[in-house]
Amino acid sequence: MSEQVFLDFSLNFNLRQTKKNMPTIIYALFTFRGRQYKVNIGAKVYPTQWNKRKQIATISNGQTRLDNRNNEIVNKRIRSILAVFEEKKSYLCENLERIDFLFEEMRQAINPNLKTRYTIMKDNNQLSATLILSQMAERNIPSENSRKIYLGYVTAFKEYLEAKGISNSLSAINTDVLEDYQQFLLDRNPTKIKTLLNKVKGIVTLINHANKDKAIKANINTNGITYLEDKRSKEQKKSKQVPLTEGQLLAIYNCTDLNAKESEAKDLFICQCLLGQRISDLPKIFKGEYTITKLEDGNEVISFIVQKTTEQATLHLFPVVKEILERYKQTGFKHIDLLTEDERIVKKNEAKLNRTIKQVCEKAGLDSDINYVEQIGGNITKKRKKLFELIHTQTARHTFITLMCRLGIPKEDVIIATAHTDTTMIDDVYLHETVNDKGTRLVNSLKRIKGSTLFKIEEANNMVDTTMNEEETVKKPNSTASVTDNITFDTLLDTQFLASQINKASDMFERMGYVKNGKLYDYNSEISGIVKEIEAYMQSPASGLEVAHKYVERLSVGNLSNLRDELKLLIVKCIKIEVNVETVMQIVDKAFKMGILDNNSLNDMKEIVAGILKAKDK
CATH class of the missing domain: 1.10.150 (DNA polymerase; domain 1)
Known part of the structure; x- marks a missing residue:
C-alpha cells in the first residue's frame, strides 16, 4: 500500500424501496476509494415512517404501539452501528494491513449476522x-x-x-x-x-x-x-441527599418574587416532588402521553412506562399538579423547555433547571446549614453547605418517597408510583428517616401492646415514677431541664401558638363543600369560632414561655430547621383559614422572641407572609 489513505468517509442510511406501503430493508452506505458500498443492516421500516433528514425511524403518538416498538428497535440498531463504525475506523488506523479488507471489516461491524458464527x-x-x-x-x-x-x-x-x-x-x-x-x-x-x-x-x-x-x-x-470499601454508614451515604419537608415545599410553591425562568423551574420542581418521577419522565406527563384509568370510587389515576427501567408507573395527579399542567398546556414553556424533540436542547434545559431551582430555593428561605459526609478515595470528610446549594431535580424523588412514608403510605404502595419492582431502592437510597421518625414508629408500635405490666407506654405528661416509695405522697417539683426533655415540636407549637386548633380549622377548610348522603357539609361557623379563639389567644400572654424558650435553645441546628418548617406550615394554614394579619405577625414575632427565628429567618418569614397575602389577594 504505497498511496495515501484517508478514512474520512461517513455512514448514511437509505431505504431499498420508498414508494411501496410495506416494510422495506434499510441499507447502510459508505464510499471508499471512489466505490460505493452498501450493507443490509438487518432491520426494516415503513417508508412513511422514515425521517430521511434525521436518518432515523419516527416515533409518534399517531402511530400504533407496535409501530413505535419496531421503530425503536431500528433506531437502537442505527445508534449501535454508528458507534461501532467509528470504532472500526479507529481500529483500521492502527491496523493498516486490514485496510485492504475494509469492506469485510465494515460489513462485519454493520451486520455481524451476515457472516457465520x-x-x-x-x-x-x-x-x-x-x-x-x-x-x-x-x-x-x-x-x-x-x-x-x-x-x-x-x-x-x-x-x-x-x-x-x-x-x-x-x-x-x-x-x-x-x-x-x-x-x-x-x-x-x-x-x-x-x-x-x-x-x-x-x-x-x-x-x-x-x-x-x-x-x-x-x-x-x-x-x-x-x-x-465505602466506609460510610448507610445514613452517611444518604446525608448529602436532603429530602424537603412539606413546609419547605409550601415555601417554594408560595414564593412569588421570581422571574419567568424561575417560575417555570419552581413549577417543574413542585410537580416532580408531588409525583416522585425522574426528570426524564416529566415530559410524558406534561405532554399527556399516559393512560387514564377511572377507579370505582370515581378517582382517576394515570399510568405510563418510565424511560430508565421500562417499568410501569401509576400516579394520582394531585390538585396542585393538575393546576400546573393545565396552565402550561395553555402557555407552554419559554425558558426551560423539556418537551422539545431535540435531545441536546433537553439536556441543556435540564442543567438550566438544576441551576435555577437553587436560586428559587434560596429566595424561598431554604438556607439552613446542612452537614454531610463524603469519602474521597479512602478518606472520610465532613462538609457543610446551605440547603439550597444541595437541591437538584433528584431531590424531588427523595422528597416524594420520604414524605409519603412519613405520612403513613406503605412502601409497597409507594413503589407503585415510583415504578420500582421492590422496596430495596427505597430503603437503600431514597428513604431518609430521622431519629424522630424511627422513634415515632417504634413508640406507636409499642402503644399497641396490651396486657403487659412491664412493656407499657405511658403518656408523656403522665409518667409514673416506679421508684417512689409507697409512703411518698408528694413528688418533688421538676427542674426546668427535666420539663424541657418532655417537650416535642407538637407540644411546643400547641402550647404557644394553639397549633391543634389551627390544624383542626385547616382540616375543616379542606372538607368545605363535601357532600355525603345528599347533605352539604359547611364548616364556616365552626372555622370562624376557632379563628376568634386563635386571635384572642395570641392577644393574651401564654404560660410556659420560659420553658419553651429553654427547649428551643437546646435544639440542634437540624431540629431547629425542622421546627422553623413546621412554623411556616402553621402560618400558611393561618392565612388559609383567614386569621387576621395582626395575629399572624404576632405569631411570627413570638417565634422570634422564643429563638425559633433569628434575624435572617425573621425577615424571610415576614417576606413569605407578605408574598402569600399578596398572592391570596390576587
Missing part, C-alpha cells in the same frame, strides 16, 4: 476489548442516558489501557488488571468513592454481558475482585 468468533479475536464492551453497552443498556454513561466508562478504561501499555484485547483483561484500574483511578484523581466504584463496576457489568454473549464468550472471571 465461526467467522464472527474469529473476527472477535481481532476486535479491541473496548469496542466489544461498547457493543455490549449498546445491546444491553436500555436507557439512552445510562447507555451514554456506560460508553463513558469504556472510554476511561481505554485511556487506562493505553497509559499502562496493556493490550486492548479481551484476553489481556483479568482480575489483576481490573483491580489495578481501580488503583489507577484513585492515584490519578482522588474522587468520591461512589464515582470511582461506578466506573470500575460499570466495566465489570459490560464484561459479564460479554461473558454471556454466545458469539463472544469472553470467559473473564470477575468474581474475585476486591473493591475499595
Whole structure:
C-alpha cells in the first residue's frame, strides 16, 4: 500500500424501496476509494415512517404501539452501528494491513449476522476489548442516558489501557488488571468513592454481558475482585441527599418574587416532588402521553412506562399538579423547555433547571446549614453547605418517597408510583428517616401492646415514677431541664401558638363543600369560632414561655430547621383559614422572641407572609 489513505468517509442510511406501503430493508452506505458500498443492516421500516433528514425511524403518538416498538428497535440498531463504525475506523488506523479488507471489516461491524458464527468468533479475536464492551453497552443498556454513561466508562478504561501499555484485547483483561484500574483511578484523581466504584463496576457489568454473549464468550472471571470499601454508614451515604419537608415545599410553591425562568423551574420542581418521577419522565406527563384509568370510587389515576427501567408507573395527579399542567398546556414553556424533540436542547434545559431551582430555593428561605459526609478515595470528610446549594431535580424523588412514608403510605404502595419492582431502592437510597421518625414508629408500635405490666407506654405528661416509695405522697417539683426533655415540636407549637386548633380549622377548610348522603357539609361557623379563639389567644400572654424558650435553645441546628418548617406550615394554614394579619405577625414575632427565628429567618418569614397575602389577594 504505497498511496495515501484517508478514512474520512461517513455512514448514511437509505431505504431499498420508498414508494411501496410495506416494510422495506434499510441499507447502510459508505464510499471508499471512489466505490460505493452498501450493507443490509438487518432491520426494516415503513417508508412513511422514515425521517430521511434525521436518518432515523419516527416515533409518534399517531402511530400504533407496535409501530413505535419496531421503530425503536431500528433506531437502537442505527445508534449501535454508528458507534461501532467509528470504532472500526479507529481500529483500521492502527491496523493498516486490514485496510485492504475494509469492506469485510465494515460489513462485519454493520451486520455481524451476515457472516457465520465461526467467522464472527474469529473476527472477535481481532476486535479491541473496548469496542466489544461498547457493543455490549449498546445491546444491553436500555436507557439512552445510562447507555451514554456506560460508553463513558469504556472510554476511561481505554485511556487506562493505553497509559499502562496493556493490550486492548479481551484476553489481556483479568482480575489483576481490573483491580489495578481501580488503583489507577484513585492515584490519578482522588474522587468520591461512589464515582470511582461506578466506573470500575460499570466495566465489570459490560464484561459479564460479554461473558454471556454466545458469539463472544469472553470467559473473564470477575468474581474475585476486591473493591475499595465505602466506609460510610448507610445514613452517611444518604446525608448529602436532603429530602424537603412539606413546609419547605409550601415555601417554594408560595414564593412569588421570581422571574419567568424561575417560575417555570419552581413549577417543574413542585410537580416532580408531588409525583416522585425522574426528570426524564416529566415530559410524558406534561405532554399527556399516559393512560387514564377511572377507579370505582370515581378517582382517576394515570399510568405510563418510565424511560430508565421500562417499568410501569401509576400516579394520582394531585390538585396542585393538575393546576400546573393545565396552565402550561395553555402557555407552554419559554425558558426551560423539556418537551422539545431535540435531545441536546433537553439536556441543556435540564442543567438550566438544576441551576435555577437553587436560586428559587434560596429566595424561598431554604438556607439552613446542612452537614454531610463524603469519602474521597479512602478518606472520610465532613462538609457543610446551605440547603439550597444541595437541591437538584433528584431531590424531588427523595422528597416524594420520604414524605409519603412519613405520612403513613406503605412502601409497597409507594413503589407503585415510583415504578420500582421492590422496596430495596427505597430503603437503600431514597428513604431518609430521622431519629424522630424511627422513634415515632417504634413508640406507636409499642402503644399497641396490651396486657403487659412491664412493656407499657405511658403518656408523656403522665409518667409514673416506679421508684417512689409507697409512703411518698408528694413528688418533688421538676427542674426546668427535666420539663424541657418532655417537650416535642407538637407540644411546643400547641402550647404557644394553639397549633391543634389551627390544624383542626385547616382540616375543616379542606372538607368545605363535601357532600355525603345528599347533605352539604359547611364548616364556616365552626372555622370562624376557632379563628376568634386563635386571635384572642395570641392577644393574651401564654404560660410556659420560659420553658419553651429553654427547649428551643437546646435544639440542634437540624431540629431547629425542622421546627422553623413546621412554623411556616402553621402560618400558611393561618392565612388559609383567614386569621387576621395582626395575629399572624404576632405569631411570627413570638417565634422570634422564643429563638425559633433569628434575624435572617425573621425577615424571610415576614417576606413569605407578605408574598402569600399578596398572592391570596390576587
